[in-house]
Amino acid sequence: MEKVKSIKEIARLAGVSTATVSRVINQNGRFSKETEERVRRIIRQTEYVPNMSAKGLRTNRTRVVGLVVPDITNPHFSSLVLKLEMNFFEHGYSCLICNTNESEKLERKHIHTLSAQNVSGIVLISGTRNYSELDDVPVIYVDRPSRSQNSSGVMIESDNEEGGYLATQELLNAGCRHLVILKCLSSDTNQFSRYRGFQRALAEHGIEEDPHLYVDLPEVSSEKARNAITWLLEQNFHFDGIMCTTDTIAAGALIALREHGLSVPEDVLVTGFDDSQLAISCGPGITSVHQDVSKMAQLATGLLLEMICGKMPKQTYYQLPVYLEVRASTRR
Amino acid sequence: MEKVKSIKEIARLAGVSTATVSRVINQNGRFSKETEERVRRIIRQTEYVPNMSAKGLRTNRTRVVGLVVPDITNPHFSSLVLKLEMNFFEHGYSCLICNTNESEKLERKHIHTLSAQNVSGIVLISGTRNYSELDDVPVIYVDRPSRSQNSSGVMIESDNEEGGYLATQELLNAGCRHLVILKCLSSDTNQFSRYRGFQRALAEHGIEEDPHLYVDLPEVSSEKARNAITWLLEQNFHFDGIMCTTDTIAAGALIALREHGLSVPEDVLVTGFDDSQLAISCGPGITSVHQDVSKMAQLATGLLLEMICGKMPKQTYYQLPVYLEVRASTRR
DNA sequence: TTGAAAGCGCTAACAG
DNA sequence: CTGTTAGCGCTTTCAA
Numbered sequence: 001m002e003k004v005k006s007i008k009e010i011a012r013l014a015g016v017s018t019a020t021v022s023r024v025i026n027q028n029g030r031f032s033k034e035t036e037e038r039v040r041r042i043i044r045q046t047e048y049v050p051n052m053s054a055k056g057l058r059t060n061r062t063r064v065v066g067l068v069v070p071d072i073t074n075p076h077f078s079s080l081v082l083k084l085e086m087n088f089f090e091h092g093y094s095c096l097i098c099n100t101n102e103s104e105k106l107e108r109k110h111i112h113t114l115s116a117q118n119v120s121g122i123v124l125i126s127g128t129r130n131y132s133e134l135d136d137v138p139v140i141y142v143d144r145p146s147r148s149q150n151s152s153g154v155m156i157e158s159d160n161e162e163g164g165y166l167a168t169q170e171l172l173n174a175g176c177r178h179l180v181i182l183k184c185l186s187s188d189t190n191q192f193s194r195y196r197g198f199q200r201a202l203a204e205h206g207i208e209e210d211p212h213l214y215v216d217l218p219e220v221s222s223e224k225a226r227n228a229i230t231w232l233l234e235q236n237f238h239f240d241g242i243m244c245t246t247d248t249i250a251a252g253a254l255i256a257l258r259e260h261g262l263s264v265p266e267d268v269l270v271t272g273f274d275d276s277q278l279a280i281s282c283g284p285g286i287t288s289v290h291q292d293v294s295k296m297a298q299l300a301t302g303l304l305l306e307m308i309c310g311k312m313p314k315q316t317y318y319q320l321p322v323y324l325e326v327r328a329s330t331r332r
Numbered sequence: 333m334e335k336v337k338s339i340k341e342i343a344r345l346a347g348v349s350t351a352t353v354s355r356v357i358n359q360n361g362r363f364s365k366e367t368e369e370r371v372r373r374i375i376r377q378t379e380y381v382p383n384m385s386a387k388g389l390r391t392n393r394t395r396v397v398g399l400v401v402p403d404i405t406n407p408h409f410s411s412l413v414l415k416l417e418m419n420f421f422e423h424g425y426s427c428l429i430c431n432t433n434e435s436e437k438l439e440r441k442h443i444h445t446l447s448a449q450n451v452s453g454i455v456l457i458s459g460t461r462n463y464s465e466l467d468d469v470p471v472i473y474v475d476r477p478s479r480s481q482n483s484s485g486v487m488i489e490s491d492n493e494e495g496g497y498l499a500t501q502e503l504l505n506a507g508c509r510h511l512v513i514l515k516c517l518s519s520d521t522n523q524f525s526r527y528r529g530f531q532r533a534l535a536e537h538g539i540e541e542d543p544h545l546y547v548d549l550p551e552v553s554s555e556k557a558r559n560a561i562t563w564l565l566e567q568n569f570h571f572d573g574i575m576c577t578t579d580t581i582a583a584g585a586l587i588a589l590r591e592h593g594l595s596v597p598e599d600v601l602v603t604g605f606d607d608s609q610l611a612i613s614c615g616p617g618i619t620s621v622h623q624d625v626s627k628m629a630q631l632a633t634g635l636l637l638e639m640i641c642g643k644m645p646k647q648t649y650y651q652l653p654v655y656l657e658v659r660a661s662t663r664r
Numbered sequence: 665t666t667g668a669a670a671g672c673g674c675t676a677a678c679a680g
Numbered sequence: 681c682t683g684t685t686a687g688c689g690c691t692t693t694c695a696a
Contacts, residue, residue: 005673006672006673006674007673007674007675008673008674016682016683017682017683017684018673018674018675018683018684019675019676019682019683019684019685020681020682020683022674022675022676023675023681023682026675028675028676029676029681029682030681030682031681031682032681032682035681035682047464047465049444049447049448049465050448050673050674051389051448051450051672051673051674052385052448052449052450053384053385053386053388053389053394053449053450053672053673053674054385054389054672054673054674054675054688055673055674055675056385056388056674056688057383057385057386057389057672057673057674057688057689057690058673058674058675058676058687058688059674059675059676059688060688062385064428064449067429071414072404072410072413072414072417073407073410073411073414073609075405075407078404078405078410079405081404081429082403082404082405082431085404085429085430085431086431086433089430089438089441089442089445094428094430094445094446094449095428095429096396096426096427096428096429097399097413097417097427097428097429098417098421098426099414099417099418101418106421109421110421112381113421113426114426115381116381116382116383116384117384117385117396117426118383118384118385132335132379133379133381222609222612222613248609248613251609251612251613252613254613255612255613255617258616277405277554277580277583277610278609278610278613280554280583280587281554281580281583281584281586281587281610281614281615282613282614282615283613283614283615284590285587337689338688338689338690339689339690339691340689340690348666348667349666349667349668350667350668350689350690350691351666351667351668351669351691351692352665352666352667354690354691354692355665355666355691358691360691360692361665361666361692362665362666363665363666364665364666367665367666382689382690383688383689383690385688385689385690386672386688386689386690386691387689387690387691388672388690389672389673389674389688389689389690390671390672390689390690390691390692391672391690391691392672665696666695666696667694667695667696668693668694668695668696669692669693669694669695670691670692670693670694671690671691671692672689672690672691673688674687674688675686675687675688676685676686676687677684677685677686678683678684678685678686679682679683679684679685680681680682680683680684
């Protein structure tokens with residue numbers, strides 16, 4: 001049987017009206033058992049696939065959501081995206097993926113495109129959130145708190161401050177007294193939250209922060225991290241622990257240490273953040289702050305679907321707990 | 333100025349017909365300089381965003397492509413997807429991301445959905461390729477050769493056999509004589525190609541393959557790899573090198589070796605495949621086969637866009653060269 | 665250079 | 681329970 005592209009042909013073949021076919025497909029309205037049977041059979045035989053453009057035009061609901069992330073290459077984001085995509089697909093939604101590469105300009109363009117695509121909703125990982133295009137699209141903000149005032153929409157994030165605190169605690173409890181903080185100088189505010197956790201732990205232990213051991217990387221990259229640690233070592237700055245705000249950064253730090261003949265955890269202790277594949281497989285295994293990505297994805301999916309159906313959730317801010325996954329890099 | 337959602341309102345505001353507005357937007361047909369100017373101004377002021385559903389319905393071209401990958405969490409795929417997405421976006425195309433999780437059923441559903449979404453084209457990483465839904469959609473097959481007969485569409489892959497050969501060569505040249513081959517038993521045929529390269533290198537050196545040292549993992553996971561190596565060690569099988577068909581697998585192998593007090597590369601040499609972040613940051617640094625992902629993405633994008641425009645490329649098969657990135661894991 | 669109008673495939677009143 | 685019909689926003693003849 002030849003292929004068929006419209007509901008009209010199905011209607012003709014089944015000897016009913018297009019309205020009936022539509023009803024059967026969408027389980028709307030009532031129809032006799034036998035009509036349904038007949039229509040379904042024709043649909044199966046003709047391998048008919050409904051046209052989503054037409055449906056989207058008519059109903060203004062596309063069953064497509066946008067996923068805006070900084071960089072899918074980052075393991076933390078890729079596992080988040082994987083879970084989001086699978087959850088959404090289970091509920092009949094497809095996902096447009098948008099990498100902003102941390103560029104505001106690119107992000108703006110993506111938002112614009114998503115709005116043109118008439119997406120049903122958006123999951124947005126971004127520090128910015130004053131896009132007028134998004135006024136009438138449900139949005140879930142994930143992972144990065146907003147820097148702007150307008151706070152409509154739902155926000156989900158990990159307790160980054162606590163994560164920074166836990167990691168630093170671990171280092172201090174193991175006896176470290178001269179801690180490097182290796183973070184990224186980005187607009188991304190949760191880098192800063194992790195740093196605040198670092199400071200809190202230091203303060204509790206009555207330890208002064210050493211400004212020489214505070215390093216801001218221009219970007220999250222193991223190469224930059226490696227260079228930074230190399231530089232510190234060559235300047236003969238003394239330190240016995242490194243708190244990294246990311247596993248990628250921690251991995252770079254490990255390389256530099258190894259290259260300079262230093263052992264982890266014998267000479268220097270290291271902590272990462274995200275508990276990614278990298279933390280598991282790197283060097284001796286990196287102690288890392290675990291974020292509950294599954295929970296994040298599950299919450300985001302559930303809430304966004306609710307919002308798409310018109311229900312505004314009562315709770316609009318979620319902070320997910322974190323815990324420390326201890327590995328060899330801090331085990332003396 | 334209030335928001336505007338249709339070309340009709342733009343037309344009214346500009347005092348022209350909808351046809352003219354459409355022409356201006358698409359740079360179609362002719363119109364006076366001043367009409368254009370006026371229309372453009374209105375569009376800017378009203379922040380008008382064209383409705384892609386309507387456009388898609390009318391033209392049958394959605395400017396959306398589907399990216400079907402096994403698992404975006406795999407660094408090799410995530411960097412491929414990143415590059416594909418950015419290339420396509422530069423050309424005005426958005427990307428639907430579909431994780432098949434290596435499940436044929438899920439893959440089939442995704443293909444079906446993509447077809448319903450009326451995508452302009454598809455980049456498909458899959459061993460299967462007999463989907464009747466895809467008969468009239470341009471498709472680029474990437475990374476995994478087809479197992480089926482029907483070979484319409486364009487195929488791009490790395491020279492996996494050569495990669496396996498190079499890695500094995502490296503181990504043999506370093507003096508290894510008892511090689512473990514740690515691969516994944518998947519439908520994915522390039523795992524097998526890498527293994528064939530392994531066999532070729534062995535044959536050239538006149539070395540017999542040891543069946544005890546042939547390991548098929550049920551899935552690509554560092555955990556499974558770790559268990560496998562642990563098991564080999566506990567069975568007291570002797571080996572001095574491990575050829576892994578994936579960096580993830582190599583990372584797992586390293587963990588097992590470390591746990592048993594074995595040093596890399598002093599006691600055992602290890603090679604990976606993909607030259608991912610993991611290879612760079614893991615253990616001592618893993619020697620790994622580098623695939624030219626950028627080139628792959630660039631080719632795929634270019635060819636698919638051509639096909640979308642109706643040109644069938646003359647060359648329908650591309651094999652990309654690989655090279656060995658040597659790191660500490662094989663440096664004695 | 666511009667406008668009028670048909671129609672892409674679908675859904676949702678409304679009428680029967 | 682089912683059919684008729686209007687129209688979503690856009691492009692594209694055809695005519696002016």
